[in-house]
Amino acid sequence: MEYKQTRMGYVHGLLELARSIPELVVLDADVAKATKTAEFEAVYPERFFNCGVQEQNMLSVAAGLALEGFLPFASTFGVFATCRAGDQMRNSVAYPKLNVKIGATHCGISTGGDGASHQSIEDIAIARSFPNMTVLVPGDYEEAKQCTIAAAKFKGPVYLRFGRDAYPVVEELHGKFEIGKAKFLKGGNELTIITTGIMACEGLIAAETLAKEGCDARVIHMPTVKPIDRQAIVSAACETRRIITVEEHSIIGGLGEAVAGVTAEVCPCYVLRVGVKDVFGESGESNELLNKYGLRAANIVNAARQLLRMSI
Amino acid sequence: MTKELDLSALKAKSRKIRKEIVSMVYHANSGHLGGSLGATDIVVALYYHIMNHDADNPQWAQRDRFILSKGHCTPVIYAVLADCSYFPTEDLKTFRRPGSHLQGHPFQPKTPGIEASTGTLGLGISTGVGMALAAKVRKENHYYYILCGDGEIQEGQVWEAAMFANKYKLDNVIAFVDRNYLQTDGNSEVVMPLNPLKPKWESFGWHVLEIDGNDFTQVISAVEEAKKMKGKPSMIIARTVKGKGVSFMENEASWHGTPPKKEEYERAIKELNDGV
Ligand SMILES: Cc1ncc(C[n+]2csc(CCOP(=O)(O)OP(=O)(O)O)c2C)c(N)n1
Ligand SMILES: [Mg+2]
Numbered sequence: 230m231e232y233k234q235t236r237m238g239y240v241h242g243l244l245e246l247a248r249s250i251p252e253l254v255v256l257d258a259d260v261a262k263a264t265k266t267a268e269f270e271a272v273y274p275e276r277f278f279n280c281g282v283q284e285q286n287m288l289s290v291a292a293g294l295a296l297e298g299f300l301p302f303a304s305t306f307g308v309f310a311t312c313r314a315g316d317q318m319r320n321s322v323a324y325p326k327l328n329v330k331i332g333a334t335h336c337g338i339s340t341g342g343d344g345a346s347h348q349s350i351e352d353i354a355i356a357r358s359f360p361n362m363t364v365l366v367p368g369d370y371e372e373a374k375q376c377t378i379a380a381a382k383f384k385g386p387v388y389l390r391f392g393r394d395a396y397p398v399v400e401e402l403h404g405k406f407e408i409g410k411a412k413f414l415k416g417g418n419e420l421t422i423i424t425t426g427i428m429a430c431e432g433l434i435a436a437e438t439l440a441k442e443g444c445d446a447r448v449i450h451m452p453t454v455k456p457i458d459r460q461a462i463v464s465a466a467c468e469t470r471r472i473i474t475v476e477e478h479s480i481i482g483g484l485g486e487a488v489a490g491v492t493a494e495v496c497p498c499y500v501l502r503v504g505v506k507d508v509f510g511e512s513g514e515s516n517e518l519l520n521k522y523g524l525r526a527a528n529i530v531n532a533a534r535q536l537l538r539m540s541i
Numbered sequence: 542m543t544k545e546l547d548l549s550a551l552k553a554k555s556r557k558i559r560k561e562i563v564s565m566v567y568h569a570n571s572g573h574l575g576g577s578l579g580a581t582d583i584v585v586a587l588y589y590h591i592m593n594h595d596a597d598n599p600q601w602a603q604r605d606r607f608i609l610s611k612g613h614c615t616p617v618i619y620a621v622l623a624d625c626s627y628f629p630t631e632d633l634k635t636f637r638r639p640g641s642h643l644q645g646h647p648f649q650p651k652t653p654g655i656e657a658s659t660g661t662l663g664l665g666i667s668t669g670v671g672m673a674l675a676a677k678v679r680k681e682n683h684y685y686y687i688l689c690g691d692g693e694i695q696e697g698q699v700w701e702a703a704m705f706a707n708k709y710k711l712d713n714v715i716a717f718v719d720r721n722y723l724q725t726d727g728n729s730e731v732v733m734p735l736n737p738l739k740p741k742w743e744s745f746g747w748h749v750l751e752i753d754g755n756d757f758t759q760v761i762s763a764v765e766e767a768k769k770m771k772g773k774p775s776m777i778i779a780r781t782v783k784g785k786g787v788s789f790m791e792n793e794a795s796w797h798g799t800p801p802k803k804e805e806y807e808r809a810i811k812e813l814n815d816g817v
Contacts, residue, residue: 259692259725259732263798267726279726281695281733282662313661342571342637344645346612346660512571513639521639 232395235427236334238373239391240265243302243332245374246381247273253381256291256303258284263393264304264334284309288317288331295327300381306340307333307349307390311356322386323359330380331356335393337426337477338505338522344512350505353425354482356388357455363408364455366390366476366484368429369399372452375406383408392477394515396427402450409453411461417447420536421465421472422529425451425484428475428503435529444533457487459495466496471536473501477524480504499539501532544590551757554624555585559786560813561620561633567806569637572645575796576690577617579721579755579781586760587686588621596626599653605683606656606672610665611690611719612646613798618655619643627654663696665689666716670702670774673711684768687716692724695733700745706774707746714774715767719754721783727794742776754779787812 247253247269259282261267270277280287284305291301303310310333311318322329336349357364365380365387367373373391380387401414414429415436424432429450436446447469449461465472472492474485485502492498505522519525558581566572584607588594592605609618616636623630628642635641642651646660657672659665669687676683693699706714718738726732735741742749748770752759760779767775783797784790787809801809 257726259695261726263725279732281729282692282724283695283697283733285697309661342569342645343613344637344648344660346644346646346648346658511639512637512641512643512645517639 231398233370233398234395235367235370235373235391236265236393238367238370239332239334239377239389240268242374242377243269244272246378247276250300250381252298252300254278254294254299254301256280256287256301258282258287258305258309260305264332266304284314285317288314289321291329292321292327295329300328302330302332304332304334306347307336307352308347311349311352315355319359323361326361326385328384328386330387330389332389332391334391336390337392338510338518338524339427339477339515340393341515341518342512345509348510350479350510351482352390353454353476353478353484357487358482361386362455363387363453364390365408365452366426366454367452368402368424368427368450369396371398372402372406376452379406379408390426392427397430399430399433401433402429406452409456409458411458412450412452414450415446415448417445418469419445419471420533421447421449421469422475423449423451423465423472423484423488424475425454426477428477428524431524431526431529432475434526435533438526438530439533444537446533451484454484454487457491459491462488462491463495466492466498470498470541472498473503473529473532473536475503475529478504479507481507499536499541501536503528503532546590546761548757551585551589554589555581556786556813556816558585558617558620558624560810562616563787563801563806563809563813565616565620565633565636566800568634570800571637572616572800573613573798574616574801575723575783575790575793576611576719576721577614578787578790579783579785580614580688580719581617581785582755582757583688583717583719583760583779584617584621586757588625590761591764592686593683596654599627603681603683606685608657608659608665608669608685608687609647610659610669610687611662611693612659612665615643615645615647618647622654628652662690662693663698666699667702670706670711670714673706673714674709676713677709677711683713685714687714689716689718690724691718691720691722691729691735694718694735703742703745703747710772711774712771715764715777716774717754717777717779719781720778721781723783723792723794723797725797738778746773748773748775749778750775751778752780754781755785
């Protein structure tokens with residue numbers, strides 16, 4: 230299996246876009262080597278602005294650039310974009326609906342050794358709670374590039390979520406990307422696994438295991454958490470009656486609750502949420518942490534078994 | 542309490558701590574070397590000469606407090622706390638491992654001797670100022686030593702803390718800016734210029750001293766001078782060499798957050814042993 234970083238997909242997307250969009254500029258807050266925007270700076274030094282360790286200033290500066298007609302991509306770690314600069318994201322960017330893109334890297338628990346302070350597990354919740362905000366959570370390098378390109382073509386604030394580690398490249402994700410549209414990875418009628426971000430790969434592996442146990446699971450991937458693809462959720466709820474959501478994020482406020490919000494209103498059914506169970510993470514290697522915090526195919530399979538025992 | 546100054550003992554201590562720092566980051570294959578090595582002499586001067594503290598009684602009310610506001614430099618504080626017997630030296634091998642109390646960034650509830658949780662740059666100085674306010678309210682006489690990075694002080698929060706400490710005349714705050722002129726993306730005067738730095742802090746009402754932060758006598762006499770200043774917080778702008786003690790890491794931005802490879806680790810330990 231090939232492994233690639235989603236943050237590289239971000240920067241390769243930016244480099245591709247810069248050729249045809251002269252208004253595109255990139256900002257960073259002293260983590261350009263980590264977000265990889267340093268590679269953009271190397272090619273377009275005059276279109277790159279390093280703000281130093283100033284995430285709050287950076288997001289409002291980005292708002293200023295957008296007001297003057299530029300297309301700014303402001304880049305930092307997810308935890309700093311949404312928590313340190315949450316107000317700037319809300320009131321400078323989302324409220325006036327400015328054309329600012331926020332490229333957030335090092336998201337999720339897989340950011341690893343830096344520990345809980347740097348592991349953004351609530352950023353999807355924060356970003357999706359702001360009106361006007363679009364939230365994209367790609368599953369691999371290629372999809373990260375697709376999301377970046379789509380975000381540039383879309384008018385309005387977009388939060389783009391990337392990781393730190395190299396994650397599996399998942400062929401199934403490489404179909405057409407459209408903001409707000411789920412990708413159907415596998416058909417099935419007994420239950421539906423809905424994934425976002427790097428959990429797509431685990432969802433597919435879980436479905437294979439379940440198939441061997443005689444359970445035909447549908448797998449849907451949602452690189453757009455907001456606006457959520459309601460139609461895909463409603464069909465899954467009506468046709469399979471059981472849903473498992475999977476995200477490298479807290480079970481509070483993320484994909485799981487977005488999905489459950491739709492089913493509860495339209496077609497009530499069981500929704501089990503696989504994610505970080507309302508706890509802070511810790512230091513460790515990415516793979517160890519994904520195991521320890523229950524973000525693996527095996528955890529999805531267990532949830533499926535539990536779900537299949539529940540009467541519907 | 543005045544201790545006799547034993548410079549050669551402090552130097553030996555710094556060398557020992559630097560070796561621990563390099564080993565921890567090598568074994569964890571993760572962590573921040575440059576800023577830890579550069580700040581070692583300041584932290585050693587504080588824990589082995591300046592501060593009143595007691596590893597057997599980490600909650601002793603009258604202890605002086607140290608707050609690592611540049612929270613990524615846990616290797617230096619963990620190595621010092623272990624050497625002072627706040628916890629077994631063995632624990633250093635668990636740095637950045639799941640289940641360890643030695644997290645990537647300081648986590649006060651878990652680690653004996655860690656006074657405040659930091660990691661997001663800018664938090665520690667405000668927390669330290671809050672603690673110092675508590676001591677003022679209670680009319681206590683111990684000090685708060687706060688270590689900031691020069692990249693870190695680009696954060697707006699730092700200047701909010703600066704204003705606050707001035708308002709409440711927190712002369713029990715003795716802070717340092719580790720002025721190594723480097724941050725993640727390179728030279729700080731290129732990334733986000735800070736100079737002239739001394740007048741900035743002075744204009745915020747602070748008593749400001751400028752020293753060589755890799756020179757024990759200068760660190761110690763600056764703190765003595767800071768203690769004499771009444772009614773104002775002190776900021777010691779300490780010029781240091783990031784990566785100090787390992788020739789190929791010195792003044793190199795690339796050693797900010799990269800672990801050494803095996804040959805690099807061995808070369809670093811050899812240099813520290815030889816005392817080059
Ligand atoms: C708010 C915030 N933004 C970004 C980071 C990521 N980060 C960790 S260390 C660092 C550079 C710090 O440079 P400096 O303060 O000069 O530290 P030193 O040179 O002493 O290592 C950055 C940007 C962070 N920890 N917190
Ligand atoms: Mg520095």
